[in-house]
Structures are given as structure tokens and as C-alpha cells.
Amino acid sequence: MKKLSNNQLTKAKDFAFKNGRILDIELMNHYFNGDNSSNVLAELRKFQNPDGGFAYGLEPDLRTDVSSNIAMTYAFQYFQKLNSSTLPEFLYKAIEFFEENYSKEHQRWIPIPEETNDSPHAVWWTYDKEKYLQDSEWGNPTVEIIGYLLKYENNFDENELETLKQKALKRLSDAKEVEVHELMCYQRFVKSLDKKETDQVYDKICKLAVKQVEKDSTKWGGYVARPLNFVDSPKSPVYEVLGDEVDQELDYLIENFEPCGGWYPNWDWMMFEKEWQKVKPEVAGMITVKNLVTLRKFGRIG
Numbered sequence: 002m003k004k005l006s007n008n009q010l011t012k013a014k015d016f017a018f019k020n021g022r023i024l025d026i027e028l029m030n031h032y033f034n035g036d037n038s039s040n041v042l043a044e045l046r047k048f049q050n051p052d053g054g055f056a057y058g059l060e061p062d063l064r065t066d067v068s069s070n071i072a073m074t075y076a077f078q079y080f081q082k083l084n085s086s087t088l089p090e091f092l093y094k095a096i097e098f099f100e101e102n103y104s105k106e107h108q109r110w111i112p113i114p115e116e117t118n119d120s121p122h123a124v125w126w127t128y129d130k131e132k133y134l135q136d137s138e139w140g141n142p143t144v145e146i147i148g149y150l151l152k153y154e155n156n157f158d159e160n161e162l163e164t165l166k167q168k169a170l171k172r173l174s175d176a177k178e179v180e181v182h183e184l185m186c187y188q189r190f191v192k193s194l195d196k197k198e199t200d201q202v203y204d205k206i207c208k209l210a211v212k213q214v215e216k217d218s219t220k221w222g223g224y225v226a227r228p229l230n231f232v233d234s235p236k237s238p239v240y241e242v243l244g245d246e247v248d249q250e251l252d253y254l255i256e257n258f259e260p261c262g263g264w265y266p267n268w269d270w271m272m273f274e275k276e277w278q279k280v281k282p283e284v285a286g287m288i289t290v291k292n293l294v295t296l297r298k299f300g301r302i303g
Contacts, residue, residue, distance in 0.1 A: 006303075009258055010293070010303075012262035016262035020282040027041045027043075038085060048076065049076070073095055074145050093155075116128075145186035151166065173205050223267065231243065263289035269281075
């Protein structure tokens with residue numbers, strides 16, 4: 002079994018300190034040094050607008066200062082990395098943003114606002130309302146947001162929320178395949194369900210993940226669905242069906258550790274090239290922290 006050496010760990014931490022956002026550095030300190038989670042939350046709050054929403058590159062491929070539902074999901078993803086059961090007050094204000102920005106007419110949350118086009122962003126975050134209203138686009142981020150509203154106290158209409166939940170469950174049950182980002186939304190959604198529903202949903206997620214994952218490691222340098230997209234720890238139910246592939250990707254991460262001390266993104270914006278080159282090191286810092294945390298969870302360091 003391959004492991005990241007302690008010397009490589011030191012280099013990776015130095016790389017993250019040099020390039021990463023303070024938010025990601027504090028997350029790394031929380032996992033590796035036992036630092037208080039309040040440091041992470043304090044940094045997370047700096048990405049919040051007065052309307053309760055999040056922006057300012059929290060989703061690093063989206064640089065607008067206008068709040069978006071997709072950036073909101075990133076905020077909750079960071080919070081859930083802390084394994085805390087108590088939602089801080091500033092995230093309750095974020096819940097209100099979800100309530101106020103729901104499109105009842107279309108039964109969904111539109112990922113980004115039109116103002117996104119006025120700021121640097123990746124090509125896939127170019128606002129396209131017609132696209133976002135297609136059925137194929139319903140799940141991301143709507144399914145994930147449904148999960149947060151099921152999990153945390155809020156004033157969202159209970160009947161509407163139940164309707165959305167049942168729609169999400171049926172959509173997954175009927176699906177023969179699901180786009181990778183939507184399937185990742187279902188993995189966050191499932192954490193808010195009761196045990197019976199959880200077992201049923203995980204059973205389908207496992208079947209779809211096995212189908213979606215690119216198992217040829219020579220293709221992992223491209224933008225493809227990789228095993229660790231669906232497995233964040235050895236406790237994940239998906240690890241039971243993708244264990245060999247996950248272990249292979251952990252080896253792959255270690256083998257592809259950059260001499261500079263980290264990991265760089267395997268994508269680019271395909272527009273706003275000058276701005277992307279400025280953001281790229283920050284993204285590399287974020288990826289490096291994510292990979293270090295993953296390797297630590299699987300006992301692949303030292």
C-alpha cells in the first residue's frame with residue numbers, strides 16, 4: 002500500500018499555506034492540528050453577503066460578489082466537514098436565502114444569477130436560464146438544497162418540501178444514469194433521510210456510481226468521474242462497491258504528487274484566461290487540502 006511520506010506531507014502543508022485560501026488552511030489545521038472549528042467558521046463567514054447568501058469565490062470557479070445558490074451549497078459542504086450538529090447563526094440566515102430564492106413556478110433553485118456573467122467565471126458558469134429550466138438540470142443543486150432544508154430548522158413550506166423530497170426520490174429511483182454532479186448532490190441529500198430511505202437511496206447511488214465511474218486510471222488526468230468523487234471515507238457505503246477503485250485512486254494521488262508540493266486542477270475555465278491563472282494556485286491549495294484530508298482518512302500518510 003502506497004503512502005504519502007511525512008516529508009511529502011510537510012511539503013504539501015507548506016504548499017497549501019503558500020497558495021491556499023485561509024479558509025482551506027484553517028480546515029487543514031482543524032484536521033491535522035486539532036484546531037478549533039470556530040476558526041473555519043470565522044473564515045467561512047467572510048464569504049457571506051448581507052442577504053445571507055454566499056459569493057466572492059467560495060466556489061472558486063465563480064468570482065461574482067452576487068450571492069448564488071451554488072455558492073450556498075459550498076458553504077454547507079464546508080460546515081459539514083466539521084461534523085458539528087449545531088448550525089451556527091450565520092448559516093440560519095443562509096437557510097433564509099434558500100427560502101427566498103426558491104422558484105415555486107419551476108420547483109427548483111436556479112444555480113446562479115444572471116449577474117454572474119459580469120464577473121470572471123468558468124465557461125460552465127455562464128448564465129443560461131433556458132438550460133437551467135430543463136429537466137436534465139433539475140437535480141444540481143436542487144436535490145442538495147432539499148437535503149439541507151430537511152436537516153436544519155427553517156420556515157420553508159412543509160408541504161412543498163415534502164413534494165420536492167418525493168420528486169427527488171422518484172427521480173433517482175427511475176434513473177438509469179445520473180450526471181456525476183447531480184449524483185454527488187444525492188450523496189449529500191441522503192444524509193438527511195431516515196434509515197429506510199437512506200438504505201434505499203444508497204443502494205441506487207452505489208449502482209449508479211459503479212456505472213458512472215471511469216475505472217481506467219490512464220484517463221483520470223482528464224475531467225472524468227473518479228472513484229473519490231463518490232467516496233469521502235472508508236465508512237462510505239459506496240466504498241463497499243468501489244473499494245478496489247478507490248484504493249487505486251489513492252495510489253494515483255500519491256504517485257501524482259507534484260514536486261512543488263501539491264496537486265493542481267485538471268481543468269481550466271476556457272475563458273477569462275488571465276483571471277484563471279491568478280485563481281489557479283488558490284484552487285491548487287484547495288485541492289491539496291482536500292487530498293491531504295482524504296489520504297489521512299484512509300491511513301495513507303506516514
